[in-house]
Amino acid sequence: MADDVVVIGVGMMTAVGLSAPETAASVRSGLARFRETSIHDHDFEPFTIAEVVADGLPGLARGVGVGPPRPTARELRMLRLATMPLREALTGLPKGAPAPGLLLSLPASTADRPLDPAAFLARLARQVDGAFDLRLSDASERGRAGGVSAVGRAVDAIGAGQASFVLAGGVDTYRDLYVLGTLDLEKRVKSSAHLDGFIPGEGAAFLLLASRAAAARAGVRPLGAVTSAATSMELGHLYSDEPYRGEGLAVAFTALAQTGVVTGPIQEVYSSMNGENHWAKEWGVGFIRNHGVFGPEHGMHHPADSYGDTGAACGPLMVGLAALGVSDGYRRSPCLVYGSSDDGPRAAVAVTAI
Numbered sequence: 088m089a090d091d092v093v094v095i096g097v098g099m100m101t102a103v104g105l106s107a108p109e110t111a112a113s114v115r116s117g118l119a120r121f122r123e124t125s126i127h128d129h130d131f132e133p134f135t136i137a138e139v140v141a142d143g144l145p146g147l148a149r150g151v152g153v154g155p156p157r158p159t160a161r162e163l164r165m166l167r168l169a170t171m172p173l174r175e176a177l178t179g180l181p182k183g184a185p186a187p188g189l190l191l192s193l194p195a196s197t198a199d200r201p202l203d204p205a206a207f208l209a210r211l212a213r214q215v216d217g218a219f220d221l222r223l224s225d226a227s228e229r230g231r232a233g234g235v236s237a238v239g240r241a242v243d244a245i246g247a248g249q250a251s252f253v254l255a256g257g258v259d260t261y262r263d264l265y266v267l268g269t270l271d272l273e274k275r276v277k278s279s280a281h282l283d284g285f286i287p288g289e290g291a292a293f294l295l296l297a298s299r300a301a302a303a304r305a306g307v308r309p310l311g312a313v314t315s316a317a318t319s320m321e322l323g324h325l326y327s328d329e330p331y332r333g334e335g336l337a338v339a340f341t342a343l344a345q346t347g348v349v350t351g352p353i354q355e356v357y358s359s360m361n362g363e364n365h366w367a368k369e370w371g372v373g374f375i376r377n378h379g380v381f382g383p384e385h386g387m388h389h390p391a392d393s394y395g396d397t398g399a400a401c402g403p404l405m406v407g408l409a410a411l412g413v414s415d416g417y418r419r420s421p422c423l424v425y426g427s428s429d430d431g432p433r434a435a436v437a438v439t440a441i
Contacts, residue, residue, distance in 0.1 A: 092242045093309035093441065095302050096179025096295030097407040098172030098256075101394040102137035102288060106175055110404070111411045114393045121286050121395065126264065128271045132278060137288035137395030138262055145170045148214045161263040162207060165193075166214050168291040169258040173215055176254060176293035181305035184252055187295070188223025190241050192234035192257030192399040195430055202228060219254055230428035231359045232318070233257065234292075234402025239316020239436055241296045246315070251301035255294050259398030261287030277362060285361035288395020292403035294410075311410040311420070314437045317343035324431035325365060333369035335433040336425065340377040343423075349437045352382035354419035355412070357405035359426040360389040361396035366427060386419070402426040402434070409438040 097107040102120045104110030113120075123133040144167040152163055173189075180187065191211075193202055204226035212221045227233050234257035241255035261267060267287065270276050277284035294313075302309050319342065321335030343349065360366040374381065390408060391397070397404060405424045412418025420440035427433050 091299050092245045092296055093299050093302050093312050094294055094406070094410040095297045095307045095309055096176040097310065097411060098175030098293045099290070099404060099407055100139060100143070100168055100172045101290035101397065101404065102139055103394045105139070105143045105171065107172070107407060107411065110394070111408055114390045114408060115417065117393070119393050126267060128276065128278065130280060134267055134276060135278070135286060136262060137286055139168065139289060144168065148216070151210050151214050156203060156206060158210065161260060161266070162202065162210070164260050164262065164289070165207070165258045165291070166210055168260060168289060169211055169256070170214055172291045173254070173256065173293045174218060176256070176295045177218055179295045179307060180252060181307060184305070186218060186220045187252040187254050188250060189219040189254040189256065190224065190237045191226040192237040192402060193226050193228045194259045194399045195228050195230040195428060204228060223250070229432050230399055230430070231401050231426035232428040232432035232434040234399050235406070235424060235426040235434035235436055236316050236318055236402070236432070238294060238296075238313060238403060238406050239318070239434065242313055242315045245296060245298050252295060252297045255296060255403060256292055257400040257403045258291035259400045260289035261396070261398065262289055275363065283364050285363050285391070286395040288391065288397045290394060290397040290400045290404060292400050292407050294403055294407055309441050310414040311441060312439045313406060313410070314343070314346070314348045316434045316436045317346070318432065318434045321369065321427070321431045321433055325429045327431065331368070333372035335431065336369040336373040336427060337376040339425065339433045339435045340373045340380065343435050343437060344377060344380045349380070349421050351421060353380055353385055353421055353423045354382045355386040355409065355422040356388065357409050357422060357424040358387065358389045359391070359401050359405070361391040369427065406436065406438055413438060413440040
């Protein structure tokens with residue numbers, strides 16, 4: 088069935104909220120939190136970013152910051168960003184249930200020293216005192232689409248009977264000298280000189296997913312159901328020499344529709360668009376080629392307007408926002424959630440009311 092996998096726990100940390108309820112309320116009200124930082128661009132102007140307040144970040148567990156390999160400052164910040172939302176999502180885990188595995192989305196390797204996904208997972212497990220089962224966990228570096236794909240992979244694992252409960256999540260931060268400097272050279276950071284840019288953000292989100300049967304046995308009320316992910320590749324991506332036709336996202340939309348898991352027209356869309364004009368074309372192509380899938384008055388939401396571009400965290404954040412929205416009745420069902428990565432991957436899932 089299309090609603091066999093349900094969301095029973097959500098945790099979030101963003102620039103506009105240190106928890107899922109805070110973030111959801113802030114995004115719904117249109118609150119934005121962008122500010123100038125002490126980091127300067129090549130014109131010696133301060134970068135404007137959306138960052139989590141310093142006193143909202145927990146400390147690091149003993150021994151987490153040591154090597155080998157020694158973690159970068161960016162990795163340590165990501166560990167701190169992930170701690171509270173991971174624990175928040177796990178409050179939905181029934182008493183006595185074993186620690187679930189975690190499928191985690193990490194930023195694409197653009198830093199001066201690429202992330203080691205296995206090492207990061209091990210540090211995160213230590214940071215949260217083994218709250219998830221490291222043996223059943225995996226991490227990938229696929230940026231925005233990776234977060235949506237991580238949710239889809241968790242759905243597939245539960246659907247295949249591999250587990251009754253699985254965590255899916257993502258964490259990312261652009262608050263890094265190398266990352267910001269690289270984006271600045273590419274003229275991608277929004278400023279008075281570069282209007283066609285985006286506001287760098289940071290955040291983390293985790294979803295506790297369960298089979299519908301397991302949730303019922305535990306007496307847990309699901310927030311919503313989520314489908315497997317439809318994935319594709321945009322050959323003409325931002326860093327490709329191929330012409331940009333915006334076809335990758337259209338393929339993902341079509342694939343999701345053809346599975347038959349979405350009944351009725353799409354009523355709400357959660358998009359990873361971050362303010363760069365580049366992403367508007369693919370949405371247009373995807374919508375036109377799949378117009379029959381969408382309701383005539385569907386809502387369009389791009390939460391980066393509130394908390395900046397959260398990279399690898401944006402997919403789980405948007406799925407969580409959609410689930411909370413349909414659960415509380417202020418978002419219509421079904422919701423389409425999609426993510427597009429700089430280097431080509433595209434992914435989409437649907438969130439439906441129970």
